Amino acid sequence: MATRLSDIRRDRRAFLKNAGAVSVAALTIGFEWTASSRRALAVAGAAPDTALVPNAFLRVGTDGSVTVIAKHLEMGQGAYTGIATIVAEELDADWERIRVESAPADAKRYANFVFGTMQGTGGSSSMANSWMQLREAGAKARAVLVAAAAKEWHVPASDLVVDKGVVLHPNTHRRATFGALVPTARSLPIPDKVTLKDPRDFKLIGQKVPRVDVPAKCDGSAQFTLDTAFPGMLVALLRRPPRFGGTVQSFDGAAAAAIPGVVKVVQVPRGIAVIANSFWAAKRGRDALVITWDETHAEKRSSAELMQEYRRLADQPARSARNQGNAADALSSAAHKISASYEFPYLAHAPMEPLDAVVKLTADSCEIWAGDQFQTMDQANAANTCGLKPEQVSIHTLYAGGSFGRRANAWSDYIVEAVSIAKAHGGDGTPIKLQWTREDDIGGGLYRPMFFHKLEAGLNAQGELTGWKQVIVGQSIMAGTPLAAMIKDGIDPTSVEGAASLAYKIPNISVDLSTTTVGVPVLWWRVVGSSHTTFAVEMFIDEIAHAAGQDPFEFRRKLLGEEPRMKRVLELAAEKAGWSGAPLPKGKGRGIAVAEAFKTFVAQVAEVSVDASGQVKVDRVVCAVDCGTAINPDVITAQMEGGVGFGLSAALYGAITLKDGHVEQSNFNSYRVLRMNEMPKVEVHIVPSTEPPTGVGEPGVAPIGPAVANAIFAATGQRAHVFPFVKGSA
């Protein structure tokens, strides 16, 4: 066994011992912050019994600190900051004294209203579903602190004002901090009803409040699952079947077990796990495994073969997702017919933190540390795996190093793997960290499904768009999961959103869906259905505008007459991009696209350069977004910038392909993603709005692919129809 670096290790161990023995909240005690703006973030711990706990979403300490309990995962989208801002606003708290803690798994208190009765994060819903809940939570806490001051000072509550965590009585210049009022406030009833602020009085909402998580993410102290460590913790790597649907027929773990540091080799439902005292030993052990796979039921087709089948299916009868007027008649009587098809590959999410989870399993408890995105579903699946009741499973949600949808899945795949490994190890309370490698991630499935879109349109003699027919072919994300109940009449709504919801005013529209069955596991991927539907729709509408001899912006604008918010972002993006200004020089082009996703409206204008060799460079993207009330304009801007970059990775480079069922990509060398030198200048314009807030994590991805495709056409006269546009890898 390796001896340890004495001094550094001792500090770390003392820190971890605290964390293990006391409570997870102690994890933050190890952090010492020098600047007041640096706030450690913790997973949920027991509230000190001196604090004011007016509801499930915050507590106020006698020291004046305000701890906000976040029911949503922070995976980069800024949810912790948004949640804290809403609470702090109505509470009139001092932003410098706000800290955020993740909520435990408890659907009764922490359900996501957009998901119904389940706790989880996704669908760009964190702000939308927290908005009124957290405003009320903050306002009620404020009311009880004001009542406490009124009681202590024998003055009417209506004479008091609150500013930055201090209650003031202007007439007598009396003042008290929240902390000083906590003991009295604890004895008072929490009001049932409160008056929320007039949005004109907002002090934090609408401001570029600094993110709560940024300082810790700049000095290496932010805690991800990867960083979770306990004394005696073991690390497990799992060898999964080389083809989807394969199972272990037999294995020989002797060579793996002989690797120094390997503790145990165990079989679990998903494959063979090597459990060791370090990542390196587990990896070397896994490399030494000898496994014979049973591939009787494995998917052995190639992606090219699947796409060929999808093309054929596009001409077969399919389920109707939208049928308005008579598209077939409109097309057959059209003066001018336009048709095109678009091909979309499988895509991996490839978050920077490969999937990981730490599990401590005993006979009557299961504790899980993870960047957990579907807390109550993961809790239930973990309970099923280890044979405990859900309430015996506790989940500590840590920062996730990205997700883009990957950590939210109905199988709880990586969590269930970790629990099954802990169970196979003996369930003796030994903490075990399951670590995925990048190869496990890229080859591991749960991809954005492959899709084929076939589109046809008809123009009348006046150049008006009279008919639209779209056939979508691909796998369902929801089929075979507990979410299958959302599939109505054979239509998985996530396969057709962004297409069946086509906003353009066209008299005859038909959108059909042909759902395929393939043994490749699939999942939502940032912006879900719109990652292909909006791409197809916005590329095709551009082709129609061109065929009609009309400006692509004006053509769209006219068709959006009854969609004021969508029209507004389109106009704003065009105006800020100088759409109707001077044309770009030869070799450059502008393209436009607009989308609605998760009730947020986004339009983008992309400017590209294409050199003589056909090399595409995206130079500039102008983005307009309407997400209702802008809680934090800087976070919104960041999410639009990030959405553009993420969507560009997919549009330009992203593809998971299969050869005889084997995934052909393995790491960032073969699954190419956008890099610094390829990032365009992004300018973001936010439409002022007093509508309730909607999400920003995903919608920025939707228009970028088509905006770039349309810009490439403007620059070269060539239409791209097959994603990604740039062939080859890094």
Next chain:
Amino acid sequence: MPTTSLPTTFTLNGKAATLDGDPDMPLLWAVREIAGLPGTKFGCGIAMCGACTVHLDGQAIRSCVTPLASVANRQVTTIEGLQSQPGRAVQAAWIKLQVPQCGYCQSGQIMSATALLSKNPVPTDADIDGAMSGNICRCATYSRIRAAIHEAAQSLKA
């Protein structure tokens, strides 16, 4: 049980350190699991993403493909030991421009940016492309990273 552990002595964040481990173990796992410094991240294991970037004798290197034994008698700096003036300027600029989103790649980004500014105090956009294109950010915080490097360069001039 056979052992392949050997002691490797080097300077880690300014202090003498002896880590006992498989000499082939990547430095990444040695600093994380043996030295207990978790700021340096695992992203790809093949030097394609830069999440594991540390400084070896002041140069930015990918610790995921650097064998532990190869750093014997050399100076290794991780994000936890970043004390230099350029390093502090980079961290301050990162906070000022609110660079991180998920934050997972940012230790590596900061180490690469600091190495760049240490030898090139006023980098051009092309210099930044050259020094930073080995660091992937899936949140695509690239525009802010670029702006923050320019910001840090300005603050170092002042």
